[in-house]
Amino acid sequence: MIPVQTISLPSVPLAVLAFDGLALQAGTAHDAISLLVMTQLVAPALTLVVIGLPALLGRPLAERTTTRLVGAGFTTAFLASLAVLFVLFMRGFATEVVHVGTWFAVGHHQATIELVADGLSVPYVCFSTGLCALVNAFAGKYLHREPGFTRFFVLLALFGTGMNLMVLAGSIDVLFAGWEFLGISSTLLIGFFHERSNAVKAALRAFTTYRICDVGLLAAAVMVHRAVGSGDFERIFAGTWPNAECLVPSGAATVIAILLVFAAMGKSAQVPFSNWLPRAMEGPTPSSAIFYGALSIHAGAYVLLRCEPLLDASLLARVLLVVVGLGTALHASAVGRVQTDLKSMLAYASMTQAGIIFAEIGCGLRVVALVHIVSHAIVRSLQILRSPSALHDRHELEAALGGHPGAGGWSLRMLLPVGWQQGLYRVSLERGFEEMAAMRFVIGPVWRLLERVAAAEQAWIDWLGAKRASVNRSVRDSFPNRSDGDRR
8 A cells, every 4th residue: 555645735715715726827918918908009109119210311212211200100009909998898897907117206296107098098999090001002002102201201290199199198197208209290280392382381370279278288287296296197086997086185176177169279270279280181191091081080088088087077177178169160161161172171071070088078978979979980081091092083083964963962051041141151151260260369479479588589699799799899809919829
């Protein structure tokens, strides 16, 4: 008989063993999600470096290599976002926070760098990276042999990095950084054809509007830090999206919410800051599709969805959001009907839908607004990409019919009296006088202020130069018998 040795194990409750196993699985899942979330951000950023550095050194990569690298970066981010979406779906869309580091900490005040994966950010990243990959494939052929070919893809990679950074931001500080990436890439792509004066003027108009409205987001970030001592969304909201609750006092929440609405109005082209959007179509068709038909125009709506608990705590901000959204939708719908070029029509159509989305957010329809954003972005970007060939098809149709095919079908304006229709037509031709009012009372004063500051700076420099010249003359007069070499 073989002797059997009995080994006594320490008495450990089964509940403790089960808890340790679940903690190990949770830690492993969190690490996997953290890696995937970082991949969504690092992939386009790495692409930006790989294609940007050779161009900076004067040796840009070949066109095919550039498009393949950018496509690989966006495809990698897209696959990573799909994987995160699947994991979150299996876990009931529980929020995952990825702590990257701490920017600075002073006493009880700190600014951390965090990313968040939840039911809002991950679906948004999925469709944004997917659309960027699609536009990359289209632009590779559309901009073939264009002098600024590499520059376009560098800006596209910068835009993708900024978009993912803004969407995945776990604090208002990180969100502001991504927001600024979107603004500068958008401005540079509007002025892509810098040899055209209209493109440069349109870029400056958009940049000025962005700068004015970005003050709202910056002021909101300052207010958030003052209210809770940190910019982390964990300190501002409690719970998971879309059912989070606001932790900020009601008075501060109202001020912050109004500032966020102001910031979103500029980026999403809401009245009275909408006149830059039709002119933004001066850029290449691929950038028009990704910026003003799909992603950039919805950046303001995303920020409002992310900070929806603050809107819930402020009735005034919600009412303002609904009024602005519906007013923009009516304005853009009327003005868009009298446009004579296809891109302007699509720009006003995008503005109309953005206004409706703002109204939905103001009414508290969070999931409806998210679905509306995704569906509108996909449809509108494809329409803008199709627009050049659609014009060609239209001309062929007119040639086949021997003339214009005729007016469209029934419209709601036909219910109005003829006099009202004519008045509405005249107002729409003037774009509701919104552009004139914005130039006179908003953009114009800021523009003149900047010009005066630049003139004052130049005068100060001239005065310093004149003073230095006077000192030099005095020194020369003090040594009349010395040569220049001796004085030196």
